[in-house]
Amino acid sequence: MRVHIPSVLRKWTGGRDVVDLQVATTSCMTAAEVIGTVARQFPGLRDRVLNEQGELRRHVNIFIDGENARFLGGLSAPVGAHSEMWIHPSLSGG
Amino acid sequence: MAVSKLAPRTGDILLMVGTVKGAFIFLSDAARGNFRMSGPHFPGQSVWSAAFIGNGAARIIVGNKSEHWGAMVSHSDDFGATWTEPTEGNIKFPAGSSVSLNSIWALEAATSLGPEVVLAGVDPAALFRSDDRGETFQLNEALFNHPDRSKWNPGFGGLCLHSILVHPQDPRRMYVAISSGGIYRSDDGGGSWTTCVNGLRVHPDVAGAALCPHKLRFDAENPSCMYLQNHPGVYRTSNEGRGWVSIENGLPSDFGFPMVAHPRRGGTIYTFPLTSDEFRVPPGGVPRVWRSRNGGTSWEPLGKGLPDTNGFFTVLRDAFSADTLEPAGLYFGTRGGQLYNSNDEGESWRAIAEFLPPILCVKTSTVN
Numbered sequence: 001m002r003v004h005i006p007s008v009l010r011k012w013t014g015g016r017d018v019v020d021l022q023v024a025t026t027s028c029m030t031a032a033e034v035i036g037t038v039a040r041q042f043p044g045l046r047d048r049v050l051n052e053q054g055e056l057r058r059h060v061n062i063f064i065d066g067e068n069a070r071f072l073g074g075l076s077a078p079v080g081a082h083s084e085m086w087i088h089p090s091l092s093g094g
Numbered sequence: 095m096a097v098s099k100l101a102p103r104t105g106d107i108l109l110m111v112g113t114v115k116g117a118f119i120f121l122s123d124a125a126r127g128n129f130r131m132s133g134p135h136f137p138g139q140s141v142w143s144a145a146f147i148g149n150g151a152a153r154i155i156v157g158n159k160s161e162h163w164g165a166m167v168s169h170s171d172d173f174g175a176t177w178t179e180p181t182e183g184n185i186k187f188p189a190g191s192s193v194s195l196n197s198i199w200a201l202e203a204a205t206s207l208g209p210e211v212v213l214a215g216v217d218p219a220a221l222f223r224s225d226d227r228g229e230t231f232q233l234n235e236a237l238f239n240h241p242d243r244s245k246w247n248p249g250f251g252g253l254c255l256h257s258i259l260v261h262p263q264d265p266r267r268m269y270v271a272i273s274s275g276g277i278y279r280s281d282d283g284g285g286s287w288t289t290c291v292n293g294l295r296v297h298p299d300v301a302g303a304a305l306c307p308h309k310l311r312f313d314a315e316n317p318s319c320m321y322l323q324n325h326p327g328v329y330r331t332s333n334e335g336r337g338w339v340s341i342e343n344g345l346p347s348d349f350g351f352p353m354v355a356h357p358r359r360g361g362t363i364y365t366f367p368l369t370s371d372e373f374r375v376p377p378g379g380v381p382r383v384w385r386s387r388n389g390g391t392s393w394e395p396l397g398k399g400l401p402d403t404n405g406f407f408t409v410l411r412d413a414f415s416a417d418t419l420e421p422a423g424l425y426f427g428t429r430g431g432q433l434y435n436s437n438d439e440g441e442s443w444r445a446i447a448e449f450l451p452p453i454l455c456v457k458t459s460t461v462n
Contacts, residue, residue: 009163012181047183048163051194059162089162 001029001079003038004086005045012044025081031062032075034085049087050075059090100132100173102152106461107417108173110154111427112141115451117156119174121461126423126437129446132174143412145201146459147227149209155228157198157214165197167214167228185214185222185231187238193218199254199412201228206265207283215255219246219272221284234284237270242289246275249306249325256411257310261317269310269320269335276305277322279335290335295327309353309411313389315360321390323353323365323411330390341390346377352414356439357422361389364416364424364440366409374408381405383424385440399443400434407432412455419460427453 001021005013013019019038023029029037032054039046049060055075056062062069062077063086069077079085100121102108109120109129116134135141136158142165143157151171158179159165168179187193200215207213212224214231220238222231246253257271266283269290278287291305306325313319321341322329326349328342342348349370356362364385368374376382380402382395407428414426424436431450436443 044181047166047186048160051164052183052186052189053192053194054189055194057162057164092161 001034001081002084003034004084006087006089008089009045009048009087012048013042023081028078028080030073030075031064031069031077031079031085034079035062035075059092061088061090062086063088097130097132099175100130102173102461104461107419107423108146108154108459108461109425109433109446110144110146110156110455110457110459111433111447111450111453112144112156112412112455113427113431113451113453114140117141117144117158117174118447118450119154120433120446121173124419126417126419126435129435131447134451135170135174135177136168140197140454142197142199142454143201143214144455144457145203145212145228146457147203147212148459148462149203149205152461153227155201155212157201159197165195165216167198167201167212167224167231169228180229184224184229185216187220187233193220196252197254199256200258202258202260204258204260204265206260206262213258213260215258215270217252217254218248219243219253219255219275221255221258221270223284236280236285237278237287240278240287242276245305246272249274257307259310259312259320262312263317267334271307271310271322272305273308273325274306277307277310277335290331291338292336293331293338293340294322294324294329295340308351311353311355311363313360314356314358314362319360319389321353321355321363323350325349326370328353328365328390341386344393345384346382346395349374350409351411352409352426353411354414354416354424357416357418358420359387362387362439363390364414366414366426368408375406379404379406381407383426383436383440383443396436396440396443398441399436410454412457413453415456415458417458417460423458425456425458427456429453 118133120129122129147153196217204211212228214222221234259269261267329338347367354364382397407430417423429452433447
């Protein structure tokens, strides 16, 4: 399982653009569990991706294998052992 | 011209300016004739609040907010040359409360409560306290659980706790003001809160605006006396908020956002009237600071150096402040990005900066 870190958050991952998680090939995690696992290693990530109620911030998107997680169950969306997950800031104007 | 590093000296005047696109720091000697600027700090982020902690090693703290990654209190111990953002959010509502932080509207170094104490007012309305110079914060539970909370309504700017006043002689007495929620007083250091809105006029059209204070300030000499720019009306209390009387007679509008008190002279206050309610620009396009020298009994416009026509900018509630020099310096920032300064207590004005992003807050302090 691979998690892609946007450039603006890499100061909180020691400059790493990807974080690989070693999980059993048959296991599946939720998006929330993946964020929690990555954030245990890089604690600066959690509060920037989720608010204090554990909700995905309004202008942050999670993509799982190219699909927006909001349409896959949100933070409950399944992330397979061979999946790739991207954290993206939303595009916005102003 | 922006400089990368400011070199402050004792007695310098520090201006902390928060905008929708970052923070800017200005520094001048006491003559206040030449302000050097650094910034933008936190480029792309909105900076809603700032404070200077002069006790011990100097520290600037700001309430910065990324629309993507949330809001937090960050600090600089070298006048903006470097900043420390907290690894984890340092202002949080309790898990399970269903409330989450939007933005940090007010930061006040509350040295009368302790040399390390900082108070923060946030949206949604709540008060937080730091005992370590703004690095970690704890929620004031009594206000958060106040039975009035269900009656508070967010206004156009959100449900913000924007004014925090700590009584200078009795720090157990504190006041907070919430838009749109009201004014609350604590006599036990924040352990309990009572509403103090008697006498405030009900707005005829805007639900909840009856309890929509915009900015609250102590009188410079008598902390039993306070001044309020309310959503509808301008008010004074002479009895610790137990009752309010209107002082708007003589002003061109009862609407506005900021209220500033002279740093030493009781009864001298400043406001910036706007045409209410949808337009929110200076009446007639003629921006004027209005001053009272008798506690609001009468008012006079101050406009030398400000536009005489076609001035349609807005000054928000936290974007007007005074320094403590003699004569007092005044500073206000506009949503058009102009930063104005008066070195003669409002008699004349000049622009320190004209093309900043929309200005949210202006705080000033003397470097010690």
